Each structure stands twice: as structure tokens, then as C-alpha cells.
Amino acid sequence: MEAVLFYASSAVxxxxxxxxxLLSKPTRALLSLILAMTAITVLYLLLNAHFVAIAQIIVYAGAVLVLFLFVIMLQGTAAVEIPLLKRFPPLTSAAGILAVLIFLSLFIRAAVRSPEFKMIGAPGDVKSLGLTLFSGYLLPFQLTSILLLLSVFAAVALAKKEDA
Amino acid sequence: MIPLSHYLIVSGILFSIGLAGLLLRRNLLLVLLSVEIMLNAANLNFIAGSAAHSDTGGQVIAFFVMVVAAAEVTIGLAIAVLLFRKQSSVDTRDISFLKG
Structure with a gap:
């Protein structure tokens, strides 16, 4: 059962x-990213990370990607992507794909050699996550709050009209 | 029980797909989407490591990655909207104001 779920959701x-x-219409690409993220959520659930899985659905699929959808909709018909084969000179595309394949082969070689662990899983409920977050990771937590505040300032500063 | 290396390979494939999208896309919004795929692949790696070592820290780091992704999306989309307002195109080839 676990294996079936793992391989099916990895494939999705x-x-x-x-x-x-690969898709040339931005809206379709975005919707398939939502599909992929939902499949990744299943992998999180298999790894016993329940709260991260729910946060992934709410924060990523719910908020971030809907924000993307709004911006893509704002651009309307102008947001069409050039077909894949006309986008770059063929040699440039081939060089990019070659670089990615080299990276992938190096990564898989390292992953296959990784030592065997018993995948017992860490506790993924809200209580143990909160205890870890507010005891061992308090400083990074505060820093992320500053980061969020700064990004709100930056978004407001960027969105404001020049002459205002 | 699924071995750790399977999770690592899946996350490596996802990261490579995101990297390919980053290199092969010309629409700025879709480049940002590819970055999201890469961040998710990294998250999967963190959570697999968390399960292997039975340490909740990996899941906490995954939360930090989500926060950074949200901040990155906010600013990236604001820049994309500005660009679209200025030159009514989000093609990365058209962004050449800083070219000497």
C-alpha cells in the first residue's frame, strides 16, 4: 500500500x-504545478509530516499559486509563451538540457550511495513541531518574521505609483 | 518501507525539472514557477532527512523554506507586474535596461 502510494504520487x-x-499556456502550467504540489503533499504524509503537508496545501496551493494565477490573469492574452522550439537557439537549449542531465546524474549517483536508514519518521504533529520551533529554532523564527515584514514593505514600495 | 534513496532520487528529479524550466523558459512568471518547483524539491529532501534521522528539525526548516518562498513570490510578482506595466511584456529577453 505504502509503495503503491509512493510510486503513484511520485509519478504524478x-x-x-x-x-x-513544457506547456505553453501559463494558466495550464500553473494548474499542473498545483497538481504536482498536491502529489508532493502525499509524499509528506507518507513521511509522517502531517502538519507540513497541510501547510503545504494551504500556503502553497491555496495562497501562493492563487496569487500567481491572479497575476497571470491580469496580463490576459499578452502572457502567452513562445513555443518550446522557437524560444532559444537550438544549441543554447541543448547546452541547458545537457547541464541539467549532468547535474541529475551526479545527484542520483550520490543518492544511490547514501547510507541506509530506518525510515521511522519524526513526530509531525503540531505540538512537537511547535516545541522544536520555539526552543531550538527561535532565532531563525524571529528572522523569518523580519523577512516577511521587509517583503511586505518591498511589495508596497514596488507597487506604488512613481508620482504619488 | 520506502528507502531514503528513493525519496532523494524523486527530489533530485524534481529539482532538475525546475532547473531545466529556469533555463528554458522565457516568460518571467514561468521562470518563477520553476523556482517554486526547485524549492519544493528541497523541501522534500529536508522532510525525507527528518524522517530518516527521526529529528523534527527538518520539518521546521521546511517551514522556513515556505516562508522564504512566500516572500520571494511577493517581490517577484510585484516586479513582474511593474515590468508588464512598463513594457507590456514579461519576456526575459526584453529586460535589458541595465545593458551597457
Whole structure:
């Protein structure tokens, strides 16, 4: 059962991500990214990270990608992507794909050699996550709050009209 | 029980797909979407490591990655909207104001 879920949702995640980079209509690419993220959420659930999985659905699929959807909709018909083969000179595209394949082969070689662990899973409920977050990771937590505040300032400063 | 290396390979494939999208896309919004795929692949890696070592820290780091992604999306989309308002195109080839 676990294996079936793992391989099925991995396949959906990989196919969805492939669609994101291959489809030429931005809205469709975005919707397939939502599909891929939902599949990744299943992997989180298999790894016993329940709260992260729910946060992934609410924060990513719910908020971030809907924000993307709004911006894509704002651009309307102008947001069409050039077809894949006309986007860059063929040699440039081939060089990019070659670089990615080299990276992937190096990564997989390292991953296969990784030592075997018993995947017992860490506790993923809200209580243990909160205890870890507010005891061992208090300074990074405060820093992320400053980061969020600064990004709000930056977004307001960027969105404001020049002459205002 | 799924071994750790399977999770690592899936996250490596997802990261490579995101990297390919980053290199092969010309629409600025879709480049940002590819960055989201890469961040998610990193998150999957963190959570797999958390399960392997039975340490909740990996899941906490995944939360930090989500926060950074939200901040990055806010600013990236604001820049994309500005660019679209200025030159009614989000093609990365058209962004050449800083070219000497």
C-alpha cells in the first residue's frame, strides 16, 4: 500500500512538474504545478509530516499559486509563451538540457550511495513541531518574521505609483 | 518501507525539472514557477532527512523554506507586474535596461 502510494504520487509529481516546464499556456502550467504540489503533499504524509503537508496545501496551493494565477490573469492574452522550439537557439537549449542531465546524474549517483536508514519518521504533529520551533529554532523564527515584514514593505514600495 | 534513496532520487528529479524550466523558459512568471518547483524539491529532501534521522528539525526548516518562498513570490510578482506595466511584456529577453 505504502509503495503503491509512493510510486503513484511520485509519478504524478514528476509528470506535473514536466507539464509545468513544457506547456505553453501559463494558466495550464500553473494548474499542473498545483497538481504536482498536491502529489508532493502525499509524499509528506507518507513521511509522517502531517502538519507540513497541510501547510503545504494551504500556503502553497491555496495562497501562493492563487496569487500567481491572479497575476497571470491580469496580463490576459499578452502572457502567452513562445513555443518550446522557437524560444532559444537550438544549441543554447541543448547546452541547458545537457547541464541539467549532468547535474541529475551526479545527484542520483550520490543518492544511490547514501547510507541506509530506518525510515521511522519524526513526530509531525503540531505540538512537537511547535516545541522544536520555539526552543531550538527561535532565532531563525524571529528572522523569518523580519523577512516577511521587509517583503511586505518591498511589495508596497514596488507597487506604488512613481508620482504619488 | 520506502528507502531514503528513493525519496532523494524523486527530489533530485524534481529539482532538475525546475532547473531545466529556469533555463528554458522565457516568460518571467514561468521562470518563477520553476523556482517554486526547485524549492519544493528541497523541501522534500529536508522532510525525507527528518524522517530518516527521526529529528523534527527538518520539518521546521521546511517551514522556513515556505516562508522564504512566500516572500520571494511577493517581490517577484510585484516586479513582474511593474515590468508588464512598463513594457507590456514579461519576456526575459526584453529586460535589458541595465545593458551597457
Amino acid at each position: 509529481a514528476i509528470l506535473g512538474s514536466l507539464m509545468v516546464i
